[in-house]
Structures are given as C-alpha cells and as structure tokens.
Amino acid sequence: MKAIENQIKEIAARLLQSGEVNIFLAWEKGDYEYQSKPYFARSVDDVDKIVFDQYCIHNLSNSLLKFRDSSDKIGLVVKGCDSRGIVRLLQDNQIERSRLYIVGVACPGMKDPLLAMKNHSGLFKVETEPEVAAKCQTCRYPNPVIYDELLGDQQAPRPQEARYAQVDAIEQMTADERYKFFEDTLSKCIRCYACRQACVACNCRLCIFDEMRPQWVGRETSISDNMMYHLVRASHMAGRCIECGECERVCPVNIPLMLINRKLIKDVDKFFGPYDAGIKYEEGVKPPLSLYQENDPDNFI
Ligand code: SF4
Ligand code: SF4
Ligand code: SF4
Structure with missing residues (x-):
C-alpha cells in the first residue's frame, strides 16, 4: 500500500501545483495506527500528510457534499465503494463531473478501525479480528467504477453466498x-x-x-x-x-x-x-x- 500512497501523493502534488484542482481529498493518520481519517489537502505543502493504508475505510464520496455549493475543483481518491457513491451523487445532481478529478484505487479490502479501537481499549476484546471489515466481506465492486486515473492491481469481487x-x-x-x-x-x-x-x-x-x-x-x-x-x-x-x-x-x-x-x-x-x-x-x-x-x-x- 505504501507504493499506492506514494503515487497518490505524486498525483495530488501535480494537480494542486498545476491548479487543476484546489482541494484534494484523501486520508491522514490520527493518533493511533488504526485511525486513518478523511483529509483535505489545499496546497502542495499539505500533501505530505496523505496516507493510504489498511484503515482508509471511510467513504470519501460523502465529503463531496460539503462542496456542492462551491465552485471548487476537487481531486479525490476512491475505492470501489466510494466510486459508487460518486455515481450516486452525479445521478442525484449533487455535483458536476467536470469539477472532479477521480483517482481510483483497486481495493484489497479494509480493516475495521472500530474493532481495532475496541481491542486497543482493552474493555471489549475481540477474540479474532477479521481479516477485513464486515462491509468488505461481500464486496461486489472492489474496483472503482468511475475514475480519471486508476492505481493498484485489479481485485476479484468477494464471495457472495452470505x-x-x-x-x-x-x-x-x-x-x-x-x-x-x-x-x-x-x-x-x-x-x-x-x-x-x-x-x-x-x-x-x-x-x-x-x-x-x-x-x-x-x-x-x-x-x-x-x-x-x-x-x-x-x-x-x-x-x-x-x-x-x-x-x-x-x-x-x-x-x-x-x-x-x-x-x-x-x-x-x-x-x-x-x-x-x-x-x-x-x-x-x-x-x-x-x-x-x-x-x-x-x-x-
Ligand atoms: S450502505 Fe446504503 S444506506 Fe448505508 S451508508 Fe451506504 S449508501 Fe447509505
Ligand atoms: S443508533 Fe444507529 S441506527 Fe440509530 S440513528 Fe444512530 S447510527 Fe442510526
Ligand atoms: S473492499 Fe469494497 S467495501 Fe471494502 S473498502 Fe474496499 S471497495 Fe469498499
């Protein structure tokens, strides 16, 4: 994931430097290893804080709603599920496609930060932390369905029986x-x-x-x-x-x-x-x- 993180940083720096976008949405690290939270980079200097790791589970497409009344040009990173959220927003006329630069990442599945937090607290020990979060266990579209640039190796949909x-x-x-x-x-x-x-x-x-x-x-x-x-x-x-x-x-x-x-x-x-x-x-x-x-x-x- 480090290689993808570096690629994201390069793309964000390029887009912010050229003025193609004036905000770039990704994730940054919180205080703990399991805390990766949405992050808005507004200049090339901000790009260093961007991370991409196994806890980047938040659906960033939701953050676009904060900008629906602005004229900002926005770059953002999307996993499969996030990209479906962008289609939802476009179909609902919440944002224009021309204002977005979408960096798709084929998603190998994310871990659940809340389970990790419970484990860390010591109060709610989880016996075996699943390999990926519940929402990822039956993921049908791990690969972004809409993007301008695509990173990572294509991922297979997860089993659907459950x-x-x-x-x-x-x-x-x-x-x-x-x-x-x-x-x-x-x-x-x-x-x-x-x-x-x-x-x-x-x-x-x-x-x-x-x-x-x-x-x-x-x-x-x-x-x-x-x-x-x-x-x-x-x-x-x-x-x-x-x-x-x-x-x-x-x-x-x-x-x-x-x-x-x-x-x-x-x-x-x-x-x-x-x-x-x-x-x-x-x-x-x-x-x-x-x-x-x-x-x-x-x-x-
Ligand atoms: S699963 Fe459906 S209802 Fe739940 S947050 Fe996603 S889009 Fe909304
Ligand atoms: S308790 Fe759960 S279901 Fe009820 S409003 Fe809060 S998040 Fe939604
Ligand atoms: S595996 Fe699917 S549901 Fe889970 S974060 Fe990745 S794209 Fe989203």
Missing part, C-alpha cells in the same frame, strides 16, 4: 415474528443519526427528520418514533443504496442496517433489475424509482 443470508432468514419468519424482531432490534436505536450523516445517498438539503414545522417524525427514542425513522430512511434508500456499508459500520449500538438495505436491494433487483445502484453513470439516464411518468402502471401516487 450477502442475502440474513434477509432470507427474516423472510422465512411469520409476520408476528418479524415484527418482534424489528421491535427488539430498533428499540436500541438512540437516534444519533450517525447512519444518516455517513451516507452518501442521504443527501437531501433539508432532511425530514430535522424539519420542525411540520414535525413529521417525533424525536423520542420510543419504538414508534424509531420505527418511523427507520421506515422512512429505508424507503428513501430503495434503489439508491450503493451498499457501501458505512451506515452500519458507524452505528454505535450495532443496529444491523445492512439487513434492511439488502432487503431493498434484493427487491429492487427482482422487480426492476437486474440492477445494482451506482455502478454506471450516463448523463441524463435515471435509475429505477428516480423517474415518474404519467403512464406509470402503478396508481399509488
């Missing part, structure tokens, strides 16, 4: 069992909204959960308000979730959000597919559930 295993198990339950399962699971949610903040597809300027007049969803952590939050979040993700796993990764109380996301992914694929969100950007082409036509066969709305 991808829908939990969804299939829930589908076998009775309606009452399912309700109980989700009641128990979602009652733990503390409504911190970390899942929303980490999500590249959660990009509405005014989120329904922040609106006060009218207040659509109560702010208590009661089971009804929690369920409402998760139902609305899930419906807004249908056909849009790029399966980056960031929401589940950042949840402080381990809510299995990918279970809900994968149910949506499975159904959208079945009813509108074959379809994987965020794998191809074609200007003007809208993905499923993004386009309303008056002759739609469904008269729900």
Whole structure:
C-alpha cells in the first residue's frame, strides 16, 4: 500500500501545483495506527500528510457534499465503494463531473478501525479480528467504477453466498415474528443519526427528520418514533443504496442496517433489475424509482 500512497501523493502534488484542482481529498493518520481519517489537502505543502493504508475505510464520496455549493475543483481518491457513491451523487445532481478529478484505487479490502479501537481499549476484546471489515466481506465492486486515473492491481469481487443470508432468514419468519424482531432490534436505536450523516445517498438539503414545522417524525427514542425513522430512511434508500456499508459500520449500538438495505436491494433487483445502484453513470439516464411518468402502471401516487 505504501507504493499506492506514494503515487497518490505524486498525483495530488501535480494537480494542486498545476491548479487543476484546489482541494484534494484523501486520508491522514490520527493518533493511533488504526485511525486513518478523511483529509483535505489545499496546497502542495499539505500533501505530505496523505496516507493510504489498511484503515482508509471511510467513504470519501460523502465529503463531496460539503462542496456542492462551491465552485471548487476537487481531486479525490476512491475505492470501489466510494466510486459508487460518486455515481450516486452525479445521478442525484449533487455535483458536476467536470469539477472532479477521480483517482481510483483497486481495493484489497479494509480493516475495521472500530474493532481495532475496541481491542486497543482493552474493555471489549475481540477474540479474532477479521481479516477485513464486515462491509468488505461481500464486496461486489472492489474496483472503482468511475475514475480519471486508476492505481493498484485489479481485485476479484468477494464471495457472495452470505450477502442475502440474513434477509432470507427474516423472510422465512411469520409476520408476528418479524415484527418482534424489528421491535427488539430498533428499540436500541438512540437516534444519533450517525447512519444518516455517513451516507452518501442521504443527501437531501433539508432532511425530514430535522424539519420542525411540520414535525413529521417525533424525536423520542420510543419504538414508534424509531420505527418511523427507520421506515422512512429505508424507503428513501430503495434503489439508491450503493451498499457501501458505512451506515452500519458507524452505528454505535450495532443496529444491523445492512439487513434492511439488502432487503431493498434484493427487491429492487427482482422487480426492476437486474440492477445494482451506482455502478454506471450516463448523463441524463435515471435509475429505477428516480423517474415518474404519467403512464406509470402503478396508481399509488
Ligand atoms: S467495501 Fe469494497 S471497495 Fe469498499 S473498502 Fe471494502 S473492499 Fe474496499
Ligand atoms: S447510527 Fe444507529 S443508533 Fe444512530 S440513528 Fe442510526 S441506527 Fe440509530
Ligand atoms: S444506506 Fe448505508 S450502505 Fe446504503 S449508501 Fe447509505 S451508508 Fe451506504
């Protein structure tokens, strides 16, 4: 990974020096070995701090939302999942392709910094730290799907057997069992909204959960308000979730959000597919559930 890090630094220095970009998004090291965090280099002098290692797990495409109203030209490094986030943002008209210089890195899989932190704390020892983070274990697109320059050796998609295993198990339950399962699971949610903040597809300027007049969803952590939050979040993700796993990764109380996301992914694929969100950007082409036509066969709305 050191060789890739050096290549990233060279590209960042070249782009900032020439003025082709005025910000370059990558990662920098935190205080501990397992802390690699998003980093914005604004000059050639900043480039030295850039790192690329096994803990560069944050999806950087989400950071582009901070710049959607600026005219900055932005360079950034993307792994496979990050690159799907960029397609998502382009399809949602959140940023223009012409403002981006995308450095793709074929991703060998990242380690989970939160597991490493728990181990380090000594309070929550994890017996065997998996080779790669949960979100990487079924990764279908480790190679960037959109880029201007590509680094690293092409990686094979990871085995898919476990991808829908939990969804299939829930589908076998009775309606009452399912309700109980989700009641128990979602009652733990503390409504911190970390899942929303980490999500590249959660990009509405005014989120329904922040609106006060009218207040659509109560702010208590009661089971009804929690369920409402998760139902609305899930419906807004249908056909849009790029399966980056960031929401589940950042949840402080381990809510299995990918279970809900994968149910949506499975159904959208079945009813509108074959379809994987965020794998191809074609200007003007809208993905499923993004386009309303008056002759739609469904008269729900
Ligand atoms: S989900 Fe895929 S592309 Fe993203 S960090 Fe994991 S292995 Fe890399
Ligand atoms: S990150 Fe977890 S606890 Fe926080 S709102 Fe999302 S599901 Fe709830
Ligand atoms: S819902 Fe989760 S997995 Fe899907 S795009 Fe958002 S953060 Fe990624």
